[in-house]
Amino acid sequence: MKIVASPAYLSTASADFFQNFQARLHWSADTDVAIEARVAEILQDVQSRGDAAVLEYTARFDGLTAATVQELELSQAELRAAFDAIPSAQRSALEAAAHRVRLYHEAQKRACGESWSYRDADGTLLGQKVTPIDRVGIYVPGGKAAYPSSVLMNAIxxxxAGVGEIIMVVPTPRGERNLLVLAAAYVAGVTRAYTMGGAQAIAALAYGTATIPAVHKITGPGNAYVAAAKRRVFGTVGIDMIAGPSEILVLADGTTPPDWVAMDMFSQAEHDELAQSILLCPDPAYITEVQAAIDRLLPEMPRAEIIAKSLSGRGALILTRSMEEACDLSNSIAPEHLEVSSQDPHRWEHLLKHAGAIFLGAYTSESLGDYCAGPNHVLPTSGTARFSSPLGVYDFQKRSSLIEVTAAGAQVLGPIAAELAYGEGLQAHARAAQMRLV
Amino acid sequence: MKIVASPAYLSTASADFFQNFQARLHWSADTDVAIEARVAEILQDVQSRGDAAVLEYTARFDGLTAATVQELELSQAELRAAFDAIPSAQRSALEAAAHRVRLYHEAQKRACGESWSYRDADGTLLGQKVTPIDRVGIYVPGGKAAYPSSVLMNAIxxxxAGVGEIIMVVPTPRGERNLLVLAAAYVAGVTRAYTMGGAQAIAALAYGTATIPAVHKITGPGNAYVAAAKRRVFGTVGIDMIAGPSEILVLADGTTPPDWVAMDMFSQAEHDELAQSILLCPDPAYITEVQAAIDRLLPEMPRAEIIAKSLSGRGALILTRSMEEACDLSNSIAPEHLEVSSQDPHRWEHLLKHAGAIFLGAYTSESLGDYCAGPNHVLPTSGTARFSSPLGVYDFQKRSSLIEVTAAGAQVLGPIAAELAYGEGLQAHARAAQMRLV
Structure with missing residues (x-):
């Protein structure tokens, strides 16, 4: 049977463009009510019964039986052994990637993660102290979507940031461990690791058990149960965004080899049938060449079936009137990954408002960013780049405002505060300010 | 009837200290199942019926009848008229507070909210572009907890940050408008304002209606319905933290006039019976003086009854063995407001790891920070300062990673990415990297 990938061909000049375009984009993050109820139960059970509940769910859902939660812990020696056991080419690649990811995040910390303060004319000290979160949990999916690169991108x-303890959980269905994931945990400096997953692992991290210390924030992707559990524990702990299917949008001026663009679209589509790959281009001949490249390259791909389903079901090749219009459309999508496949990418970059990550120029394939360019590959999906950001050092820090008012400053600020406090009917607030007046 | 405020007196030297201390601290953010279900219904109804549903709920819950949602809009002229109608002392105080809050947040933007990038040895450009969210919604409670200062702290x-449209919603039960809130909206530069509240207002902002444009993030405090609604729309839009009762912790070395400390505790307690005021001090004589000041000052307070219930139910005066121990205890609480009421506050400041805002020295009453020192008064409560931060410019910005790999850089990165991609079974990722090798 011949596998065919047929992304929708749309033109912005068509009368029905927006309707077709919206239909392609549609993806709902609505949670399943049955999953929600099940997850609420699991959370409550782990909260009240702790380790015993974790062990039961791990046996039931992962087919992994253990007498104690200690048995589920992966020791540092086991992580190290996994690192030693993988081929040396993988070891070197992991270390090189980790090194670059670390350098980038160190630069990020210098750029936006340091404490700051100033004194105003009254001598009042104002600023923010930036400190690391004490203890965080990192969820790493098991099974088919077990990505060692995600371990690096969450833990580094x-x-x-200076987090004291980084606790990783990773389900190992029927005890099957992914050596590369364990090796990545070793390279990234994970403090403790447990072979558990699902809502029960999120509950154990959020509430703590006799064995597992409660963390203050949980990051990392997971299935619908994990997502529902993270949503529910939000507030007790911090969480990162709830991830939807992965997406790439390629904005092409027609100068990049069409094979490269086709392969970049494949590299998104191969993740998942629901993944979305979109090409925006003002040159119809180039779009035809990309479709031809898709047809030619697809049979070579081991994951051809997933790629074909993803491209045919959710992919699109969109002919635009201009690159400017393509930029506008891209902003309306707010894609997770945005490739500006152009000889002059900076001409378009400043027009792009919403995107998780922007890959500039033909040589910047998304896959380089996924693994080793340095920036984080945990990015906002499903249009959430309109209001959220790549995972970063800032997600593992928090800020405390610093205020030191001098006796002189209190004379200036006191009357203002008192006036507004009386206006709000909060007399103790007003009196507290007035008491400091001399 | 004599009103008495009796905070618990605890000593860290007692055998049962931690048990009593934990019992005092306990506060649960668990949401009521009935409220959750009701809110889910309202959200769905507004999502499907839009304006009509908003009008019905506003009539039912706020006793405010309108034929169209346009009628619920407050025009810029109405906001301006409110500003003109309030006493000139209030006008000046609002403007002075807004000015200081603006200066502080401008400094914050310079310190941690600007784009940054660098080129590495291979010529690879790496960085982040920081851009404002296009449109945000600000929820302002109506009724007894209508705080104009919150309008400033959310909108400024x-x-x-450069947000294009700031849409405020504020319930006006039975049409009663709070002029000071409207005036604050005028001073803070709110773009549009609607007299609506509850879960229906959150739904209108998150999903949009024919009249109200959908926003991308919603901030601001509200009751249990508003909190449940924000939690549910999280993901469709961004939200800030879900706020619990307000708290103050005073760390005193015994050098501040006891009346000041008593009044600072009152200024937290007067918010709400569930508010929490805690004093930590190594000097038993000083604690006695503060309790005497509480007894003496309480009868003068218009909100004495609320203050007494809050202090007696949730307040505590805690004798510690030392200031160092007091700092440790404070870290275990992670208070929203932390006053370091000491002659040498910087000696202790560096020991303090978790707090929403730290007020240094006897003259820095929390109330100055609440209104006009400059830093934001929207702060993490209920121990969430362990992982979250004051509201800030950064909450209204988002980041896009920037990556530009040169042809030379692609030769370095390609083999690393390909190795890891093959390791993850993602062959298209690997091929995309390898195609760029010359």
Whole structure:
């Protein structure tokens, strides 16, 4: 059977463009009510019964039986052994990637993660003290979507932020461990690791058990149960964004080899049938060449079936009137990954308002960013780049405002505060300010 | 009837200290299942029926009848008229507070909210572009907890971030408007304002209606319905933290006039019976003086009854063995407001790891920070300062990673990415990197 990938061909000049375009984009993050109820139960059970509940769910859902939660812990020696066991080419690649990711996040910390303060004319000290979170949990999916690169991308920013303890959980269905994931945990400096997953692992991290210390924030992707559990524990702990299917948008001026663009679209589509790959281009001949490249390259791909389903179901090749219009459309999508495949990418970059990561120029394939360019590959999906950001050092830090008012400053600020406090009917607030007046 | 405020007196030297201390601290953010279900219904109804549903709920819950949502809009002229109608002392105080809050948040933007980038040895450009969110919603409670200062604290950082449209919603039960809130909206530069509240207002902002444009993030405090609604729309839009009862912790070395400390504790307690005021001090004589000041000052307070209930139910005067131990205890609480009421506050400041805002020295009453020192008064409560931060300019910005790999850089990065991609079974990722090798 011949596998065919047929992304929708749309033109912004068509009368029905927006309707077709919206239909392609549609993806709902609505949670399943049955999953929500099940997850609420699991959370409550782990909260009240702790280790015993974790062990039961791990046996039931992962087919992994253990007498104690200690048995589920992966020792540092086991992580190290995994690192030693993988081929040396993988070891070197992991270390090189970790090194670059670390350098980038260190630069990020210098750029936006340091404490700051100033004194105003009254001598009042104002600023913010930036400190690391004490303890964080990192969820790493098991099974088919077990990505060692995600371990690096979650643990390294936490490490750079100065987090004291980084606790990783990773399900190992029927005890099957992914050596590369364990090796990545070793390279990234994970403090403790447990072979558990699902809502029960999120509950154990959020509430703590006799064995597992409660963390203050949980990051990392997971299935619908994990996502529902993270949403529910939000407030008890911090969480990162809830991730939807992965997406790439390629904005092409027609100068990049069409094979490269086709392969970049594949590299998104191969993740998942729901992944979305979109090409925006003002040159119809180039779009035809990309479709031809898709047809030619697809049979070579081991994951051809997933790629074909993703491209045919959710992909699109969109002919635009201009690159400017393509930029506008891209902003309306707010894609997770945005490739500006152009000889002059900076001409377009400043028009791009919303995107998780912007890959500039033909040589910057998304896959380089996924693994080793340095920036984080945990990015906002499903249009959430309109209001959220890549995972970063800032996600593992928090800020405390600093205020030191001098006796002189209190004379200036006191009457203002008192006036507003009386206006709000908060007399003790007013009196507290007035008591400091001399 | 004599009103008495009796905070618990605890000593860290007692055998049962931690048990009593934990019992005092306990506060649960658990949401009521009935409220959750009701809110889910309202959200769905507004999502499907839009304006009509908003009008019905506003009539039912706020006793405010309108034929169209346009009628619920407060025009810029109405906001301006409110500003003109309030006493000139209030006008000046609002403007002075807004000015200082703006200066602080501008400094914050310079310190941690600017784009940054660098080129590495291979010529690879790496960095982050920081841009404002396009449109945000600000929820302002109506009724007894209508605080104009909250309008400033939410809208000004959004404005400084460069947010294009700031849409405020404020319930006006039975049409009663709070002029000071409207005046604050005028001073803070709110773009549009609607007299609506509850879960229906959150739904209108998150999903949009025919009249109200959908926003990308919603901030601001509200009751249990508002909190539940924000939690549910999280993901469709961004939200700030879910706020619990307000708290103050005073760390005193015994050098501040006891009346000042008593009044600072009152100024937290007067918010709400569930508010929490705690004093930590190594000097038993000073604690006695503070309790005497509480007894003496309480009868003068218009909100004495609330203050007494809050202090007796949730307040505590804690004798510690030392200031160092007091700092440790404070870290275990992670208070929203932390006053270091000491002659040498910087000696202790560096020991303090978790707090929403730290007020240094006897003259820095929390109330100055609440209104006009400059830093934001929207702060993490209920121990969430362990992982979250004051509201700030950064909450109204988002980041896009920038990556530009040169042809030379692609030769270095390609083999690393390909090795890891093959390791993850993602062959298209590997091929995309390898195609760029010359």
């Amino acid at each position: 920013p936490a490490h750079v | 950082p959004a404005h400084v």
